[in-house]
Every structure is written in C-alpha cells, then in structure tokens.
Amino acid sequence: MFIDVAKIRVKGGKGGDGAVAWRREKYEPSGGPYGGDGGNGGSVILKADEGIRTLMDFRYKRVYNAENGENGRTKKQFGRSGKDIVLRVPVGTLVKDAKTGGVIVDLKEKDQTYVIAKGGRGGRGNARFATPTRQAPNFAEAGTKGEEREIILELKLLADVGLIGFPNVGKSTILSILSAAKPKIANYHFTTLKPNLGVVRVAEEKSFVLADIPGLIEGAHQGAGLGHDFLKHIERTSVLIHVLDISGSEGRDPVEDFYKINEELAKYNEKLSHKPQIIAANKMDLPGADECLEKLKAELEPKGYKIYPVSAATLEGIDELKYAAWNLLMDAENTYETFDEEHIHYDEDTEEDVIVRVEDGAYIVEGNFVERLLNSVNFDDVDSLRYFQDMIRKKGIIDELKKLGVEEGDSVFICGYEFEFFE
Structure with missing residues (x-):
C-alpha cells in the first residue's frame, strides 16, 4: 500500500x-x-x-x-x-x-x-x-x-488505472512517459518486480494514479512467476490498459497474447476480466506493426474493445491513450481505501476560554476572550474602561484572581499588558 x-x-x-x-x-x-x-x-x-x-x-x-x-x-x-x-x-x-x-x-x-x-x-x-x-x-x-x-x-493511494500485459511489452516505458515515475527499464523479462506508481496529470485539479503491474505469464492464477501478488494489485484498480507488443518483435501474436492474459484474469477472479479495459497497441514504430494492428482490430473491435495505436519510442498516440483512460475512469465505479484511526475531539468554540494563573509570583490572565476585549478598549474613554471592568467581573476573572490570593496593588498581566489590581 x-x-x-x-x-x-x-x-x-x-x-x-x-x-x-x-x-x-x-x-x-x-x-x-x-x-x-x-x-x-x-x-x-x-x-x-x-x-x-x-x-x-x-x-x-x-x-x-x-x-x-x-x-x-x-x-x-x-x-x-x-x-x-x-x-x-x-x-x-x-x-x-x-x-x-x-x-x-x-x-x-x-x-x-x-x-x-x-x-x-x-x-x-x-x-x-x-x-x-x-x-x-x-x-x-x-x-x-x-x-x-x-x-x-x-x-x-490505490492505482486508478493499471497497465497489464506480458513482460517486456513496454508498460514501464509508457508509465514513465505519462507520469514522473522512474521505473527500472531494461530489455529483459521481469524487470518490474513490484508495482510502480505514477501520477498522471490530465488538467488542472485532474489527475489519476497509474500503476505498472508487473508482467503476467501463463499460469499466473496458479502462482506461476509472481502471479498471485500481481493479480492482487490488479484487483484494486478501476480501469485496465492492456499493453500489447503490436510488432510481434519477439515472435508473439498480439491477438493470442490478449486472450491469454484475460484468461489468467478470469481464472483468478472472474470479476477481473470484466473490468473496463482499453488496448494500447504499442511499438507502432517497428516493422510489421501496421499489418498486426489491422488483424487485432478485425478481431477485437467487433467485440467492443477500443484500440489505441501508440509508440512509447516516438510518443505517437500517448496523449489519446491518457485521455481515453481518464474518460473511462470517470465512468467506472470508484474504490476507496479508508483508515482505521481514532479521532481526536476539538471543541467547537473555544473563543470564550480564559486562563487565570500565577507564575513566579505574577498573576496572569490569558485567552481569546480577554484578548478580544483588550483590543476593543479605548483607554482614554471612561465608558470604555467601565465596560472593560464590567466584562472581566462578569466573566469571573476577578473572583478567580481573589482565589489565587491577589491583593490590592498587585500587578496583573492581561495578554502581556500590566494592570494594577484595585477593588
């Protein structure tokens, strides 16, 4: 987490x-x-x-x-x-x-x-x-x-959108382009051993969390490779971007790969195969990609899948993929993680609190009430001074000072101002 x-x-x-x-x-x-x-x-x-x-x-x-x-x-x-x-x-x-x-x-x-x-x-x-x-x-x-x-x-942070697919199809590269994440990227399988998270900014005050889910292999639902751990992470996402190597550069068939990955999802948890899913046909810059793309479209578009041709190397189609994921996310059912924490209590109104204490022989009065009162006093006006005296008496401050032993002529400090005590 x-x-x-x-x-x-x-x-x-x-x-x-x-x-x-x-x-x-x-x-x-x-x-x-x-x-x-x-x-x-x-x-x-x-x-x-x-x-x-x-x-x-x-x-x-x-x-x-x-x-x-x-x-x-x-x-x-x-x-x-x-x-x-x-x-x-x-x-x-x-x-x-x-x-x-x-x-x-x-x-x-x-x-x-x-x-x-x-x-x-x-x-x-x-x-x-x-x-x-x-x-x-x-x-x-x-x-x-x-x-x-x-x-x-x-x-x-739950990953809103998960990048899934076989190892080495370009998921980490796409993550690094769409976000500020810096996943380990190399041309060998299982470079990613745990999910990498990045934040993708769509517009002002609009962003989502994208996770590079480590590559799945056949038998993942039975724990093959790092299967169980990876599939658990996919459960938490709301939308999936299925990344396929559309060039077939490693001798793979993109259509076959698509079905194999979805089969692993369904075998682990039937709900996973029904998550909203769009397809990123990656490596469009490589030879043979156009031919494979037409084959993929002919197979999957009639079934309702949206296919986005992209190239992580040339950035072709990356923005379209980002906005497609965002729009799908806005339509998806959200999943939230909550905290199990004990709450602290705040008094709704501490404005009238007054503290009366003795420190090193000095009588001290503090609090929002007396601070506000002091700021309102015109010391050159008799009515204002009388109002000040009436309010501190009604508030019980005089009684509290007497309980603490104040005597005639003693200094009383109210919010840093020194007053001489007289009844």
Missing part, C-alpha cells in the same frame, strides 16, 4: 472590527452612535471530490489563507464577510493535526465537507453598546482572529 502525504498550513480570515461612528445629519448635529459591525472572516473548508485522485496540487502550494472580513462602517452598515476557501481533496483523505498526529476528520464520503480553519467573528460597532446609562459609547469591539493550524493530508 502506498500513502500520499501533504503538509499544509491553513488560516481563517480575521473578523472585521466594529466601527466607532456618530450620526451626523442636517438638523441632528449630535446624533447617537452609528457604527456598524465588522464582517466575519472567511473559513478554510475541505471538500471530498470524486474528480480529484491525488494530493499532487498540495505539493506546489502549502499555505492557504482565507479572506479577512471588512471593518464596520458608519450608518450602522456591516462590513462584508471574507470569502471562504474550498480546498478539494480526494475521497478517502485523512486529515491529521501536524503537532499531535491526531486525526481530525476522515473525508470518506463524496462531497463531504469540513471547516478546518474557522474564520474570526466580526466585532460589534459602537451602536451595539448604547444603553440608557451609556448613550454615547466611544468604543467598538475588535474582530477575532481566524483559526490557524498546520495539518497533514494522507491518502491511501
């Missing part, structure tokens, strides 16, 4: 800040608070897509940042929310936390989605903070940061 792995960093957009604004209209020079809310930050979303077969694209780009939300505006207008980023991954992709190695989600269903980095929440404008006793709030709420994390994408 081969596993494709990609490590990427994802970050949700920051929420826009709320606006501090005042109503200024004719005949109302001293209007009330008029600031609108900031827009929410965009999120990074993973989506399982049947059309994506590999993690190839994540090797070229490793950082994905969603759009920030816009700040609020005057006249109570909301800022625009940031756009989400949707990352399309193959069905069967396992998503892990890069730090802990724990499983976040297993995307094993078609069109399944998961928000991997949630965008920050937009801050409230000063119009939201007006009360009968606070009629002119000169502060607004800051937007929260988006989630940021490093993740690992893992995919059990």
Whole structure:
C-alpha cells in the first residue's frame, strides 16, 4: 500500500472590527452612535471530490489563507464577510493535526465537507453598546482572529488505472512517459518486480494514479512467476490498459497474447476480466506493426474493445491513450481505501476560554476572550474602561484572581499588558 502525504498550513480570515461612528445629519448635529459591525472572516473548508485522485496540487502550494472580513462602517452598515476557501481533496483523505498526529476528520464520503480553519467573528460597532446609562459609547469591539493550524493530508493511494500485459511489452516505458515515475527499464523479462506508481496529470485539479503491474505469464492464477501478488494489485484498480507488443518483435501474436492474459484474469477472479479495459497497441514504430494492428482490430473491435495505436519510442498516440483512460475512469465505479484511526475531539468554540494563573509570583490572565476585549478598549474613554471592568467581573476573572490570593496593588498581566489590581 502506498500513502500520499501533504503538509499544509491553513488560516481563517480575521473578523472585521466594529466601527466607532456618530450620526451626523442636517438638523441632528449630535446624533447617537452609528457604527456598524465588522464582517466575519472567511473559513478554510475541505471538500471530498470524486474528480480529484491525488494530493499532487498540495505539493506546489502549502499555505492557504482565507479572506479577512471588512471593518464596520458608519450608518450602522456591516462590513462584508471574507470569502471562504474550498480546498478539494480526494475521497478517502485523512486529515491529521501536524503537532499531535491526531486525526481530525476522515473525508470518506463524496462531497463531504469540513471547516478546518474557522474564520474570526466580526466585532460589534459602537451602536451595539448604547444603553440608557451609556448613550454615547466611544468604543467598538475588535474582530477575532481566524483559526490557524498546520495539518497533514494522507491518502491511501490505490492505482486508478493499471497497465497489464506480458513482460517486456513496454508498460514501464509508457508509465514513465505519462507520469514522473522512474521505473527500472531494461530489455529483459521481469524487470518490474513490484508495482510502480505514477501520477498522471490530465488538467488542472485532474489527475489519476497509474500503476505498472508487473508482467503476467501463463499460469499466473496458479502462482506461476509472481502471479498471485500481481493479480492482487490488479484487483484494486478501476480501469485496465492492456499493453500489447503490436510488432510481434519477439515472435508473439498480439491477438493470442490478449486472450491469454484475460484468461489468467478470469481464472483468478472472474470479476477481473470484466473490468473496463482499453488496448494500447504499442511499438507502432517497428516493422510489421501496421499489418498486426489491422488483424487485432478485425478481431477485437467487433467485440467492443477500443484500440489505441501508440509508440512509447516516438510518443505517437500517448496523449489519446491518457485521455481515453481518464474518460473511462470517470465512468467506472470508484474504490476507496479508508483508515482505521481514532479521532481526536476539538471543541467547537473555544473563543470564550480564559486562563487565570500565577507564575513566579505574577498573576496572569490569558485567552481569546480577554484578548478580544483588550483590543476593543479605548483607554482614554471612561465608558470604555467601565465596560472593560464590567466584562472581566462578569466573566469571573476577578473572583478567580481573589482565589489565587491577589491583593490590592498587585500587578496583573492581561495578554502581556500590566494592570494594577484595585477593588
């Protein structure tokens, strides 16, 4: 089993800040608070897509940042929310936390989605903070940061398309041309002793996994040669490209070879002989190929087989073969391998968490809640300071500090800022 792995960093957009604004209209020079809310930050979303077969694209780009939300505006207008980023991954992709190695989600269903980095929440404008006793709030709420994390994408690579045929018909050469794989290639039988996998790029966000299945021989279903191992690999593929030496350069008959290989497939497992199959008539550049091709077409085309004349040496017909395999793959029934892993749990919302602790005699308060609160405070405004004090009291921070032994005049560090404690 081969596993494709990609490590990427994802970050949700920051929420826009709320606006501090005042109503200024004719005949109302001293209007009330008029600031609108900031827009929410965009999120990074993973989506399982049947059309994506590999993690190839994540090797070229490793950082994905969603759009920030816009700040609020005057006249109570909301800022625009940031756009989400949707990352399309193959069905069967396992998503892990890069730090802990724990499983976040297993995307094993078609069109399944998961928000991997949630965008920050937009801050409230000063119009939201007006009360009968606070009629002119000169502060607004800051937007929260988006989630940021490093993740690992893992995919059990099943060969979507398998190259089958007798030894030395050119399977490894075709694999090396269609993909970046570098299989061992030599002019003798059983050069390939285990499947070589390569990724074939068809178009942007479209690729498939191609395997060079080692050459089969007569008696493979009984274990002859390396038969059983090879046939097991063929079971996992969705589409087969049957490579034939159309030149008969080694004294072989392409038509006879075709039937012998399919006979071995059927004897091992009847289902194998019914897999979607196209024929690559290879070595068209050699003498005698045209005559053998006509004979092959006369025999197999009436039975519904598509034959593609190719030459691995001159690249003739290679692109046509690639697109034919892709189209057949899109029509074939997909097979996915899933992981048996224990998932880790993430709290849906840790935005309100607050940590109060003592370290080396210093009282420290941390957390997203107080960070957001601090970013919203206008320290030159009495109403804003009073709101800050009310919120930390309601959140229970004062009570927690007292439990830890804080006294009048002690320093309290809130998100790196130093405050003096007074009741």
